């Protein structure tokens with residue numbers, strides 16, 4: 001079985017690489033014409049464009065960013081009559097990765113989608129829906145989902161456990177399945193995210209995700225200028241991998257930390273020291289992005305966003321610069337009924353012991369001393385904002401019981417950050 005990857009460059013899709021999977025053996029390479037014409041547009045920041053034939057032991061790590069997960073995965077497994085398991089990943093990409101987040105897609109999946117739409121002649125050209133129709137899951141919405149078989153709304157193209165739809169707003173403000181609306185009609189691209197499960201706690205997590213993102217923005221963490229908004233139990237999240245302008249849609253390179261670290265599979269557990277090293281290797285301004293990453297982790301710890309796995313941090317290429325994407329999936333995950341412990345931690349690379357204090361983490365970070373001093377100075381200033389978190393959280397609408405619960409964690413962060421000594425580091 002093989003497939004061809006396409007990349008969106010200069011307003012069109014260009015064939016760029018081919019991947020072959022034979023009896024569990026994988027082989028892949030860039031297309032020669034592509035390598036010659038676009039030497040500076042890699043499919044992954046960890047894989048330079050060249051003429052080598054690569055034979056990794058697993059599927060290359062960047063492909064795992066394209067594998068359908070959650071509801072989209074379950075739907076496609078049924079369509080393809082496949083058993084779930086690691087062997088399903090490649091066929092799932094070949095059918096489901098026709099319109100993923102980012103700017104890479106699979107040509108065979110586009111054919112699969114076109115065939116699917118062909119079987120449902122009514123799928124194209126339908127009027128859009130209002131957000132209220134999505135919120136009440138109106139019969140029109142249900143029919144769309146059925147017609148597009150979950151495909152047009154992009155469920156297979158966006159990862160994560162919570163059910164999601166990729167929706168696009170047209171000029172009239174109405175919502176369409178992202179894969180269905182032509183680029184020329186697109187005004188704004190959104191992810192509609194539903195609660196992960198059906199309990200009150202699932203709903204509470206999603207409801208507070210909107211408020212958590214406002215808190216992060218208030219603390220000058222990098223966020224999309226348009227913050228998520230809650231409509232009933234649907235969180236509408238503006239996408240930062242798309243830019244709709246003058247009747248054209250730009251698609252930005254986006255890649256998870258798991259992918260830039262070359263980690264295949266779905267549950268890699270790198271140390272946060274490895275994560276920082278991986279980010280520093282690919283970003284344009286390593287010192288600035290290290291500070292941004294550490295501030296986000298301070299907030300994860302203070303506000304108990306425990307789900308900091310290697311696909312909940314990503315980098316993007318925007319206006320020629322590589323940087324962390326705006327923050328996403330930032331929520332009071334400690335409340336999740338599935339009990340999610342903090343996924344990634346600051347494990348010292350030699351001893352594998354977990355470091356629990358910022359002074360120790362900064363001392364162990366492999367950065368130049370002037371940068372260590374800068375980090376300590378910035379983080380001790382950040383302490384002032386963290387100290388005010390309970391008020392900021394209340395002002396941004398976080399539930400009171402959550403604020404009460406996290407106060408002890410906030411206090412720990414304040415204590416540690418205030419103890420940092422910028423001049424002595």
Ligand SMILES: Nc1ncnc2c1ncn2[C@@H]1O[C@H](COP(=O)(O)OP(=O)(O)OP(=O)(O)O)[C@@H](O)[C@H]1O
Pocket residue numbers: 101158159160161162163191193224237238239240241307311312314328329
């Ligand atoms: N605003 C955004 N713009 C572009 N891509 C995004 C945005 N928000 C999320 N993503 C992408 O969509 C994926 C799924 O989103 P998110 O992490 O919020 O879902 P989730 O179901 O809560 O995930 P998890 O399984 O980690 O709980 C992310 O891993 C990221 O690749």
Ligand SMILES: [Mg+2]
Pocket residue numbers: 159160161311312329
């Ligand atoms: Mg996520």
